[in-house]
Amino acid sequence: MKPCARVVYPYPHPDSNPTLANLAAELGRRGWDVELLCAGADVRGLGAPGSGLGPAGRPGLLNPLPRGGAGPGARLADRLRRAAGPALLARSRRPGVLLGADPQGLALARKLGARARLPLVYLSFEILFREEVGPAEAGLKAAELAACADVALTLVQDEERAAALAGATGLPRAAMALVPNAPAPGPEAQPVPPSDLLRRRLGIAPERRIVLYTGSLAGWASLHLLREMVGHWPGEFVLVLHSRAASGPRMRSWLEGLRATGRVEISPDPLPAGELGALYASADFLLAPYMPVPDDWTSCANIAHLGLSSGKVAHAALCGLPILASDLEVFRREFAAYRCGEVYTRLEQTGGLLARMAADREAYSAGARRFYAERLDPRGPMAAFCDRLEGLLP
Structure with a gap:
């Protein structure tokens, strides 16, 4: 059974993120499937009041990308397999990992995967610093820190960002991998x-x-x-x-x-x-x-x-x-x-x-x-x- 990486990306325009494109390409070469949930359509019932995951306590809006080919020149949206939806995600018995991007994506990934018992991985692109947390961000920061307790591996861009993220979350440097956010060269x-x-x-x-x-x-x-x-x-x-x-x-x-x-x-x-x-x-x-x-x-x-x-x-x-x-x-x-x-x-x-x-x-x-x-x-x-x-x- 092919392993699957399930990525929760709480923004639109995922194909403008070089790291996601590189991740999909590298895992595709290794025979993995990749599923992506990204901002777009309503997914209900996953948040709680005060969670910081979206307006009125609702999670960010997520939508699977369409099916497509996996050729080297394909756009990210064409490389990524259609996600089966949160219910199937939670029940999935396929081997794999669950990846959440930034505090919102990590917190939501943790909720989506509560029953799947998949390893949780943090993709850090934006850092929410403790000293900058106000009333509007308190729920999000609490959700992020709770999810960090379950994180097995973190992707961050460089040593400067790794030190900042460790201070903001308590995540250990030894469990971080450094990957610059850059496009891969062409053929x-x-x-x-x-x-x-x-x-x-x-x-x-x-x-x-x-x-x-x-x-x-x-x-x-x-x-x-x-x-x-x-x-x-x-x-x-x-x-x-x-x-x-x-x-x-x-x-x-x-x-x-x-x-x-x-x-x-x-x-x-x-x-x-x-x-x-x-x-x-x-x-x-x-x-x-x-x-x-x-x-x-x-x-x-x-x-x-x-x-x-x-x-x-x-x-x-x-x-x-x-x-x-x-x-x-x-x-x-x-x-x-x-x-x-x-x-x-x-x-x-x-x-x-x-x-x-x-x-x-x-x-x-x-x-x-x-x-x-x-x-x-x-x-x-x-x-x-x-x-x-x-x-x-x-």
Whole structure:
């Protein structure tokens, strides 16, 4: 009987998470089935008032992804088998493991697996720090800590994140596996080929240099500072904002104001995960403007201790994009070692730093690829994590 990994991922867009894609691919090569429950449709009766798992004590909304093939080039959604649903999950006698992502997913996975008696594994992408827990997070933190008592193995990205997670949960470092949140290289590890995707979609002139930002448009991504930032850039540089989700009317209006400056372009439509490589490869530089802000439990200390958890930085390094980054410890440390980008402490520095990288782009690009190869390539770490998963089977 084939073993099965059942993953509870309490967010939409699972195919934008490189670690999930790598986990599915590695386990598929080993002959495992993978089932995924992700945000989407209603699953009732699993939460309790005050549990912190969702509005009014209900769990987060979960939905299985559709069936699909398991070929090497398949999207994550096509690799993952349809989940049988919580009732069957609880009764399942198949050998395997139950994995929960982040505090919400871990707490819900524990409830789903209460009768299955499967080993419980924590996939940590966002850390809920004890000192940041307020009334809104108290139930979630209590549920996370209760579930941690049953955790057999934890995936986290690097030593910085491991130390932070140990302090936030009491989980032992010896039971943690370090796997950078990074895409795996393509077939035969060939370099990602150049692309004209953004220039073609947005009509950007060849002489302009594209600085790409991808991901959520939020305070922790310096959203309200972008207008001032691009005002310090030489005219040859243009910032392209690409979000993985459609924007609402207020955000669209605000973004149009940015676009009116002539220094910002908006990539209007989300892309399938399979086109992310072409998206990054069509830019000249990446902007990583992480900034800890007290808006949410995911946006303060969790950002300050970013470590190797940034999928956008890893994608950029894989594609050889020099990186313009905010002043976080991980960027100061890694950029000093690899010369793969520059770190700014004030917005007025950003234009000069872009010009410096543009003047020696090939060297910075080589540094970015070396940064990926030596620090971010997830293949070996993911294989070692899956070895430990297999060690949990009866």
